[in-house]
Amino acid sequence: MAWFNQLDPTTQFVLLSAAKVVPVAMILLGLVAYTVLAERKICAAMQDRIGPNRAGPFGIWQPISDAVKAFFKEDFTPDHVRKVYFWLAPAIVMIPALLTIAVIPFGSQLGQQKMVIADLNVGVLYTFGIVSLGVYGIVLAGYAANSKYPFMGGIRASAQMISYEIAMGMSVIPVFLIVGDLNLSRVVGSQAGTVAWLPVLPNWTVFQSPMLALSFAIFLVAAFAETNRLPFDLPEAEQELAGGYNIEYSSIKFALFFMGEYANMIAASAMMVTLFFGGWTLPLFGLDAPATTLFGGLLHIGIFVGKVLVMLVIFIWVRWMWPRFRYDQLMDLGWKRMLPVALANIVVTAAWLWLRA
Amino acid sequence: MEAVFFYLFAAATLLCGFLVIANPFSRNPVTSAMFLVLTIVSLAGLFVLLHAFFLAAVQVLVYAGAVMVLFLFVIMLLDLQAEERRSFKKLALAGGGLAVVVIALLAHAAVRESPLGTAAPPMVEGSPRALGKLLFTEYLLPFEILSVLLLVAMVGVILLSRKEAK
Numbered sequence: 001m002a003w004f005n006q007l008d009p010t011t012q013f014v015l016l017s018a019a020k021v022v023p024v025a026m027i028l029l030g031l032v033a034y035t036v037l038a039e040r041k042i043c044a045a046m047q048d049r050i051g052p053n054r055a056g057p058f059g060i061w062q063p064i065s066d067a068v069k070a071f072f073k074e075d076f077t078p079d080h081v082r083k084v085y086f087w088l089a090p091a092i093v094m095i096p097a098l099l100t101i102a103v104i105p106f107g108s109q110l111g112q113q114k115m116v117i118a119d120l121n122v123g124v125l126y127t128f129g130i131v132s133l134g135v136y137g138i139v140l141a142g143y144a145a146n147s148k149y150p151f152m153g154g155i156r157a158s159a160q161m162i163s164y165e166i167a168m169g170m171s172v173i174p175v176f177l178i179v180g181d182l183n184l185s186r187v188v189g190s191q192a193g194t195v196a197w198l199p200v201l202p203n204w205t206v207f208q209s210p211m212l213a214l215s216f217a218i219f220l221v222a223a224f225a226e227t228n229r230l231p232f233d234l235p236e237a238e239q240e241l242a243g244g245y246n247i248e249y250s251s252i253k254f255a256l257f258f259m260g261e262y263a264n265m266i267a268a269s270a271m272m273v274t275l276f277f278g279g280w281t282l283p284l285f286g287l288d289a290p291a292t293t294l295f296g297g298l299l300h301i302g303i304f305v306g307k308v309l310v311m312l313v314i315f316i317w318v319r320w321m322w323p324r325f326r327y328d329q330l331m332d333l334g335w336k337r338m339l340p341v342a343l344a345n346i347v348v349t350a351a352w353l354w355l356r357a
Numbered sequence: 358m359e360a361v362f363f364y365l366f367a368a369a370t371l372l373c374g375f376l377v378i379a380n381p382f383s384r385n386p387v388t389s390a391m392f393l394v395l396t397i398v399s400l401a402g403l404f405v406l407l408h409a410f411f412l413a414a415v416q417v418l419v420y421a422g423a424v425m426v427l428f429l430f431v432i433m434l435l436d437l438q439a440e441e442r443r444s445f446k447k448l449a450l451a452g453g454g455l456a457v458v459v460i461a462l463l464a465h466a467a468v469r470e471s472p473l474g475t476a477a478p479p480m481v482e483g484s485p486r487a488l489g490k491l492l493f494t495e496y497l498l499p500f501e502i503l504s505v506l507l508l509v510a511m512v513g514v515i516l517l518s519r520k521e522a523k
Binding site: 010085120121122125126128129130131132133135136139140143151154155158159161162165182 | 358387391394401410411414415417418421422423426427429430433434484485
């Protein structure tokens with residue numbers, strides 16, 4: 001490593017960041033592909049079908065054949081669309097999901113390096129900033145299509161995502177009141193050990209107090225709305241909008257919307273694991289302290305990915321179990337139920353901290 | 358390195374800001390709104406270079422993520438063709454030109470009074486904790502007055518949008 005130490009700090013930083021960004025992006029995209037397969041398999045199991053099983057054993061090559069198919073299909077651009085936005089929208093859908101991952105600590109340490117791409121002090125605000133940009137991809141897709149149903153999908157998406165962003169933002173404030181830090185690495189660090197009131201449970205935020213459990217419940221519901229998943233998939237409700245904002249898209253452009261949804265699910269899962277389920281920690285065998293060995297570091301990354309996979313299964317499970325909300329019910333739930341509850345939760349948490357101090 | 362990023366973000370801010378109001382390729386209000394989003398994001402980049410991370414994050418979160426989405430929402434629901442056909446008014450153009458000249462003169466005078474230093478840019482803010490402490494101690498009154506102002510605006514909107522009960 002002598003040559004590495006001779007480089008100036010800026011070059012070192014750029015090289016190290018690239019060494020983290022490239023594998024993370026690769027793993028994320030691979031995870032996207034296999035979440036699609038998991039979705040199809042789990043859906044099939046729940047509906048007593050077999051699911052994709054032709055490509056390789058248990059259909060494990062299915063994502064590859066899907067990707068090849070998407071690339072070779074005709075990339076049709078209808079005459080009436082607004083061309084620039086029509087091209088931009090699919091790309092914009094993918095970007096926020098990839099950017100969100102940058103601040104999430106996906107492991108403790110490998111050697112001297114902290115396993116997080118950008119260890120920001122305002123980590124969670126950055127995440128919410130990026131998440132709030134996610135709506136542009138869908139809105140622009142609806143606008144670019146220049147026809148009725150996609151447009152309605154886009155309008156629905158913007159109203160829904162703005163509404164639930166507020167409930168989502170409010171729901172995590174109790175977490176930061178109790179942890180006392182916005183930095184996600186320190187949020188994970190504060191979840192080591194076992195919880196005080198029942199020492200067999202891990203000291204994960206969600207188990208620490210009823211207020212934080214409520215925070216998680218609100219965050220989970222808002223995450224379903226933000227990723228446009230059932231029971232809140234109104235922007236692409238097939239039965240009402242014939243497909244919603246992505247009707248006019250075909251081939252790889254459609255695939256990008258599809259992948260964007262799954263990348264957003266993974267980002268939301270990673271966020272929930274970090275905030276509420278202890279990130280890379282596990283209160284067994286001393287796994288809740290930063291790793292000192294290479295194997296320990298890899299194990300921590302494995303634990304984090306494992307927790308994310310569990311959250312993804314919940315996302316998929318809910319999709320095939322629940323009917324869709326009506327639009328007024330969706331707005332009622334967001335503004336009249338979840339927002340007041342989240343606000344009350346902040347006040348109760350603050351009062352409790354004040355009494356305890 | 359930082360200088361490169363500064364010029365990059367500054368150029369992006371100015372260019373996008375110009376394209377918001379006078380885009381030679383398109384008179385579409387949605388395009389203007391999207392360039393305004395880019396302007397806001399580039400400004401956030403400038404804040405980051407000043408180590409004002411909180412400000413940068415809030416800038417993107419509030420303006421690009423919430424306010425501009427609502428703008429877009431409204432623009433899309435309005436009649437766009439009428440806006441695209443609207444012609445320039447000579448008086449308005451002259452007024453705009455005059456404003457630009459006056460601001461340029463002011464900036465020139467300001468720079469002549471206190472020349473730009475060569476020192477490194479200052480760190481504008483510390484940790485979010487320090488910022489919060491300042492907001493809730495030294496600047497508590499302005500902070501609360503601003504919240505009341507927002508509340509007034511909100512009540513006003515609800516009153517205006519309420520349908521008359523008959």
